Amino acid sequence: MIHHRWLTLWLLLLGAVAAWTAQRLSQVQAVRSDLLALLPRASEQTPVQAALEHLAASGANRAFLLVSSPNLPAAIVATDEVAASLRDSGAFAKVIAKLPPPQGKAVLAFFQHAAPILAPTQATADLPRRFFARSYGTFSTTGTLSLADDPFGFASDHLRSLPWPQAALTWQDGYLTVKTAEYTSVLVILELRPNIGEYTAQLAVAKAVDQAERDLRRRNPAASVNRLGGVFYAEAAQTGARHDTDLISIGSVLGVVLLMLLVFRSIAMLATALASIAAGVVGGTAAVLLVFGEIHLLTLVFGVSLIGESADYSIQLVSAKLSDDEERVTGWLGRVLPGLGMALGTSLLGYAAMTLVPLPSIRQIAVFALTGLATAFATVVLLGPTATGVLRGGKVSAVFGDLAEMVRSLGRRLGSKSVAAGVLAVVVGLCLGSTIRTDDDVRSLINRPPELLRQEAVVTQTLGAGMSPQFILLHPAAGTDEACLQKAEALHARLVRCREAGQLGGWISLANLIPSISRQEEALTAYRRELSRERTKLETAFNEIGLTPKPGFWTAEATPLSLSDFMALPESTPFRHLRFRHEGKWCHLVTLRDVTDSDQVRTTLADEADITFVDKATSISRLLAEVRRPGPLWIALAFLLALSVLATRYGVRRGALLLLPTAIGVAWAPVLAAWVGVPASVFGLMALLLVLGVGVNYSIFLWEGGARSRSALAGVIASCLTTLLSFGLLAFCSMPALSWLGTTLSFGILVSFLLTPLALSAPAPHAADAGPR
Amino acid sequence: MRLRSVICWSLLLYSYVPHALAATPVLLDETACREAFAAIGRPPLLRAEFTQEKTLPDVARPLRTKGELLVSAELGVILRTLSPEFARSTKVMPLSRPNTDRPGIEARISRMIRAVLVGEYGQLAEFFSAQGRRDGAQLHLTLTPKSAEVRSALQSIELRFGTYLEQVDINEAAGSKVRLMFTGFRPTPDLSADERRSFAEAAAR
Numbered sequence: 001m002i003h004h005r006w007l008t009l010w011l012l013l014l015g016a017v018a019a020w021t022a023q024r025l026s027q028v029q030a031v032r033s034d035l036l037a038l039l040p041r042a043s044e045q046t047p048v049q050a051a052l053e054h055l056a057a058s059g060a061n062r063a064f065l066l067v068s069s070p071n072l073p074a075a076i077v078a079t080d081e082v083a084a085s086l087r088d089s090g091a092f093a094k095v096i097a098k099l100p101p102p103q104g105k106a107v108l109a110f111f112q113h114a115a116p117i118l119a120p121t122q123a124t125a126d127l128p129r130r131f132f133a134r135s136y137g138t139f140s141t142t143g144t145l146s147l148a149d150d151p152f153g154f155a156s157d158h159l160r161s162l163p164w165p166q167a168a169l170t171w172q173d174g175y176l177t178v179k180t181a182e183y184t185s186v187l188v189i190l191e192l193r194p195n196i197g198e199y200t201a202q203l204a205v206a207k208a209v210d211q212a213e214r215d216l217r218r219r220n221p222a223a224s225v226n227r228l229g230g231v232f233y234a235e236a237a238q239t240g241a242r243h244d245t246d247l248i249s250i251g252s253v254l255g256v257v258l259l260m261l262l263v264f265r266s267i268a269m270l271a272t273a274l275a276s277i278a279a280g281v282v283g284g285t286a287a288v289l290l291v292f293g294e295i296h297l298l299t300l301v302f303g304v305s306l307i308g309e310s311a312d313y314s315i316q317l318v319s320a321k322l323s324d325d326e327e328r329v330t331g332w333l334g335r336v337l338p339g340l341g342m343a344l345g346t347s348l349l350g351y352a353a354m355t356l357v358p359l360p361s362i363r364q365i366a367v368f369a370l371t372g373l374a375t376a377f378a379t380v381v382l383l384g385p386t387a388t389g390v391l392r393g394g395k396v397s398a399v400f401g402d403l404a405e406m407v408r409s410l411g412r413r414l415g416s417k418s419v420a421a422g423v424l425a426v427v428v429g430l431c432l433g434s435t436i437r438t439d440d441d442v443r444s445l446i447n448r449p450p451e452l453l454r455q456e457a458v459v460t461q462t463l464g465a466g467m468s469p470q471f472i473l474l475h476p477a478a479g480t481d482e483a484c485l486q487k488a489e490a491l492h493a494r495l496v497r498c499r500e501a502g503q504l505g506g507w508i509s510l511a512n513l514i515p516s517i518s519r520q521e522e523a524l525t526a527y528r529r530e531l532s533r534e535r536t537k538l539e540t541a542f543n544e545i546g547l548t549p550k551p552g553f554w555t556a557e558a559t560p561l562s563l564s565d566f567m568a569l570p571e572s573t574p575f576r577h578l579r580f581r582h583e584g585k586w587c588h589l590v591t592l593r594d595v596t597d598s599d600q601v602r603t604t605l606a607d608e609a610d611i612t613f614v615d616k617a618t619s620i621s622r623l624l625a626e627v628r629r630p631g632p633l634w635i636a637l638a639f640l641l642a643l644s645v646l647a648t649r650y651g652v653r654r655g656a657l658l659l660l661p662t663a664i665g666v667a668w669a670p671v672l673a674a675w676v677g678v679p680a681s682v683f684g685l686m687a688l689l690l691v692l693g694v695g696v697n698y699s700i701f702l703w704e705g706g707a708r709s710r711s712a713l714a715g716v717i718a719s720c721l722t723t724l725l726s727f728g729l730l731a732f733c734s735m736p737a738l739s740w741l742g743t744t745l746s747f748g749i750l751v752s753f754l755l756t757p758l759a760l761s762a763p764a765p766h767a768a769d770a771g772p773r
Numbered sequence: 774m775r776l777r778s779v780i781c782w783s784l785l786l787y788s789y790v791p792h793a794l795a796a797t798p799v800l801l802d803e804t805a806c807r808e809a810f811a812a813i814g815r816p817p818l819l820r821a822e823f824t825q826e827k828t829l830p831d832v833a834r835p836l837r838t839k840g841e842l843l844v845s846a847e848l849g850v851i852l853r854t855l856s857p858e859f860a861r862s863t864k865v866m867p868l869s870r871p872n873t874d875r876p877g878i879e880a881r882i883s884r885m886i887r888a889v890l891v892g893e894y895g896q897l898a899e900f901f902s903a904q905g906r907r908d909g910a911q912l913h914l915t916l917t918p919k920s921a922e923v924r925s926a927l928q929s930i931e932l933r934f935g936t937y938l939e940q941v942d943i944n945e946a947a948g949s950k951v952r953l954m955f956t957g958f959r960p961t962p963d964l965s966a967d968e969r970r971s972f973a974e975a976a977a978r
Contacts, residue, residue, distance in 0.1 A: 136860040143926030148831035546833025
């Protein structure tokens with residue numbers, strides 16, 4: 001009666017958690033697919049995190065297409081067709097194919113009276129020479145300020161040097177075009193809808209572009225459309241992950257159903273297994289959402305691969321019940337629970353070790369697994385007795401029974417020589433494993449389709465916009481624009497040094513647009529000094545050509561230029577992402593182009609506390625390598641820990657024997673995985689920890705009951721097959737990191753399982769002193 | 774910057790215009806302008822004298838300068854202002870230049886000049902629509918910017934060809950006018966070492 005009350009309460013609790021989880025998952029921000037969400041958030045460097053999120057948000061609401069054709073008229077026709085098709089799709093907030101050029105007049109007006117404060121601060125300006133060069137030069141005044149406003153060209157030179165990002169593009173009849181040797185291309189700007197974080201909106205965008213491209217290619221085979229934008233990667237990641245979760249969940253559930261029916265022929269236990277799987281997935285997802293506030297697709301994909309493992313407890317339960325029926329003994333539940341608990345303990349140990357990896361995504365997986373497996377276990381324990389109560393006629397099928405008999409007899413024949421051979425296999429595996437190629441690139445965590453990468457390369461190459469992922473963050477304690485601009489100016493000489501050394505191609509800084517107030521004052525002082533010194537010569541020069549200086553020219557009165565005022569101009573839009581507020585303070589970004597030596601640039605630039613060179617991907621990849629390198633030590637410690645847990649129930653010697661098949665699996669899994677092209681990585685290390693946590697279960701199950709009964713042994717085989725199925729399917733998923741993990745894990749578990757009879761080797765498993773304590 | 778390239782284009786045309794022109798004034802459409810352009814020959818090296826007259830809205834009288842022009846089909850253009858003494862300067866426009874902080878602008882100019890050298894009218898036609906007139910031995914071309922971006926700096930460019938390019942008139946949007954007149958055209962066999970160095974330095978900047 002009490003048991004039923006607990007069961008009812010548990011099921012109610014699970015129902016409530018499932019409802020809450022479904023509600024949270026329906027929220028846009030709950031499921032993440034981007035690389036940023038996978039990386040550690042350095043709490044001690046919150047401005048860096050804020051800068052990364054600011055940059056991501058700045059680029060999140062736009063995407064770009066480059067429509068190309070062999071000549072301009074054809075490219076314009078193609079662009080109009082593509083734009084019309086995209087507008088008709090309704091997937092975009094706005095499709096911009098034609099747009100007016102920036103109003104140069106507004107920018108000219110902004111700098112009209114700024115010549116004195118844009119003068120050089122250091123070298124002698126040589127005003128008369130500059131005046132004559134500007135007056136008489138062939139191109140000296142075209143498209144710039146008038147001679148009277150800027151007689152020496154200081155403001156005009158500044159205007160010409162403004163780093164407009166569209167410098168590679170040309171306006172042709174309102175279209176932004178660029179010509180290469182083979183094609184003329186037109187840039188199309190796509191403004192995305194506010195709900196672009198939702199998969200349906202991302203899918204609509206990708207489908208609309210695909211359709212427009214197909215229609216265009218049908219009419220004009222020589223035309224092409226290349227795309228650039230985070231939305232395309234997000235869509236590809238979501239689509240890939242959905243495919244992966246479908247593949248793994250459907251495949252695993254079908255596998256579990258088939259095995260339960262084939263091996264045990266029990267509908268009641270099948271229901272228990274499915275309930276425990278569902279409880280595990282719900283519990284894991286809810287725990288991740290509670291702890292992290294969000295869940296990454298990577299976690300969801302891995303989470304469903306736990307289906308195979310969470311089915312183990314049901315399988316062991318039913319096999320224990322059938323085994324009891326064979327042996328006609330009572331108290332089966334009390335006998336099977338300690339072994340199941342031990343199996344759960346070792347699995348949790350493996351996943352707990354994963355929480356030490358400094359990546360939120362891995363920690364998410366660990367939390368998912370820890371909670372999911374515990375929930376599945378609790379469900380089996382509470383639901384199992386009721387289910388087995390209605391178990392009628394359950395019986396191990398003949399094929400599995402024979403297979404079990406073979407394993408049992410093999411185990412009986414194994415002796416100390418086999419154990420020695422096993423130890424030797426571990427040593428050989430470790431030696432071979434040390435020669436495997438490594439890959440610590442953090443980008444393996446996300447699915448980056450080669451076709452999208454190719455198109456991105458085409459767009460950036462055509463536009464000449466080879467912006468590097470690295471940037472410099474200026475976050476002075478004062479938190480003002482002025483402090484940031486002064487920092488950027490102080491950085492200038494070092495950036496020039498890096499460029500001259502070939503370590504970077506260029507940069508864009510807000511200090512390129514508006515000098516700091518202190519620099520402006522310095523320039524004004526120097527300008528007034530020069531003006532006073534050269535006044536006689538200048539008056540002669542002005543008379544020579546007939547120029548009447550504007551009122552106030554000789555006193556050089558000038559209002560300081562303000563960055564905020566410039567940022568208020570519509571023309572400043574291309575530069576607005578270079579500035580953001582964090583905790584009430586202004587921070588500036590300096591974006592870099594064509595960084596060829598990240599380490600050198602970092603060393604040269606970032607030697608002050610408020611100047612940070614940000615190269616997130618490289619620093620995280622380096623961190624992953626640092627985690628991977630001491631991997632063998634981690635695994636050795638995990639084995640010691642597992643041995644100490646097993647020793648409490650089985651003694652040291654038997655505990656070591658129970659671990660031996662898993663040790664061989666751990667030693668050989670990377671070698672076998674490398675054979676199919678999987679490099680050594682931190683994900684391989686995770687897999688090995690999981691091989692330890694999961695693989696040892698089979699030895700435990702076998703020792704606990706499998707060696708005595710066909711049913712129990714068949715249960716071990718079924719457990720292994722369901723786990724192998726789930727993790728094996730993981731090997732086929734689109735995210736490289738999960739695929740590597742799944743491959744290594746599958747090989748490890750397979751080897752551990754095949755060598756499980758070693759756990760039964762001498763002393764005889766049936767000897768009273770060798771049994772579970 | 775486009776203006777500069779158009780002037781370079783004009784200077785390069787200086788030596789390429791066909792000698793024999795029709796006696797009766799004939800209006801030329803875009804196609805005829807393209808064909809006239811395509812018929813131009815390409816000597817490897819040309820020198821001439823130039824006179825520039827610049828009229829600025831803020832300045833009471835026209836500003837006159839004189840100097841030398843050098844056109845190298847291989848390397849680019851040098852404009853050397855020799856008088857008045859206080860305005861002496863040298864402007865070098867190389868054909869090739871590696872990427873700098875502003876790759877787009879510089880690369881575009883290089884592309885356009887190269888287009889003129891190889892007779893690729895299409896490059897110029899991207900920025901300007903052309904109308905022409907043949908009047909006896911003379912050819913007049915008027916280039917009008919196609920895009921609002923160029924129109925914000927330039928109203929039009931007029932080219933007059935006799936035996937060679939004789940005159941370029943640049944009418945700027947802000948009211949300034951520049952007239953370049955060329956005389957004394959002569960081909961010479963080689964560039965001096967200084968000229969080669971100037972091209973190399975400008976290309977490396």
